[in-house]
Amino acid sequence: MPTRERRRDAPGADPLARRVLEESADRVAPRLIGCRLVRELEGVRLVGVIVETEAYLGERDRAAHAFGGRRTPRNESMYGPAGTAYVYFTYGMHHCFNVVCAGVGIPQAVLVRAVMPAEGLEAMRARRFRGAADRALCSGPGKLCQAMAIDRALDGADLCVRGPVYLMPPAPGWTPGRVARDRRIGLGDVGAWGTRRLRWLVAASEFVSVGVRRRPGEIAKRNGPARRRRACDAGGDGGPDA
Template sequence: MKLNREFYSRNTLTVAKELLGKVLVHNINGEKLKGIIVETEAYLGIRDKAAHAYGGRKTKRVEAMYGLPGTAYVYLIYGLYYCFNIVTEKEGVPEAVLIRAIEPIEGLDLMAKNRFGISYDNLTKYQKKNLTNGPGKLTRALNIDKALNMIDLCGDRLYLEEGDNSEFNIVETTRIGIDYAEEAKDFPYRFYIQGNSYVSKL
């Protein structure tokens, strides 16, 4: 079952935790690429020094964060990698959850070709483990780029589904790569499924 707007229209930290175990789907001309979300990071907008909208910043880049909950916020880092985020709370409140890692479950051949230019069966063990275990890796594998910025995740192209409701433990820890964010770098806003091999960093 596809997640609806109400799922995203809640407290950002709650959504970040409950996204774990859900399935991210990119429907590309009828071929579906799917992965179980295993790692997320929450960004609490205006009051979070690590967030792009800290202090109420409004630029073209962060426009998506002020949109409806369930909107995709896709941006480029280091001029090389796209990061995929999901807008939360309510329209006008610039908070979002970064999807940091997924466990690939469907469309593996196309994911492998997107990432490495070869079929999944020809990947090395190292390449298979590194297929989607990071925010820039998963967007490349799932072919998520700036063209999908501000897309409605309640539509039929890029969306999320319920998982299989498997039980797992959630680890809560600090976010990665935000040393500039002063005290905010120590906030425990990163969440991941304990023991999953696709988590980007333990």
């Protein structure tokens, strides 16, 4: 079981060292488990312990926004230095938060899919839907952005220095317990890239995402031509975790 009790940082503790992020996304993603995402608002401090991540491996990764060398204003920050925030807007209403890794010009990033709320729960609840349970506050990439007030305005922020949003190493004494691996969630038909186990999650945590559990290739089968109001996707999948 993950340690839930809060421990104090040493006075003046530093944010996560940038060198930790200057590696490929599949090496960084598991290392971000247990690190803390900190959001400083006026008068409020929101903190979540990262419990689920996904690696996106840049231009060769069919599931990545930078696949094939596609470089656009939207994903520009992914080409920046390690420690840069990449925040994008999708599905017409949700934001997703990523930690850029590797080096300048190498568009790799780690999507933070879920955090365990640790500080500022009241403010998080206020931003989420009415009556949201604690475990529903940040258990998904779109949810945590809503709860922690993360949007495109934070795209490009430096996560390795204290500011409106940044990362801290795991709290002293915090241990994740077993970390499970599984395939990434919500991808379209991306061939073999859809089955690679590029997602990491705290096995025993109740704060991980439920996941859309869509199978690879599922999206391609939806949306018949000229059938605007019938679009839908979903579909069972045993689901990962333990």
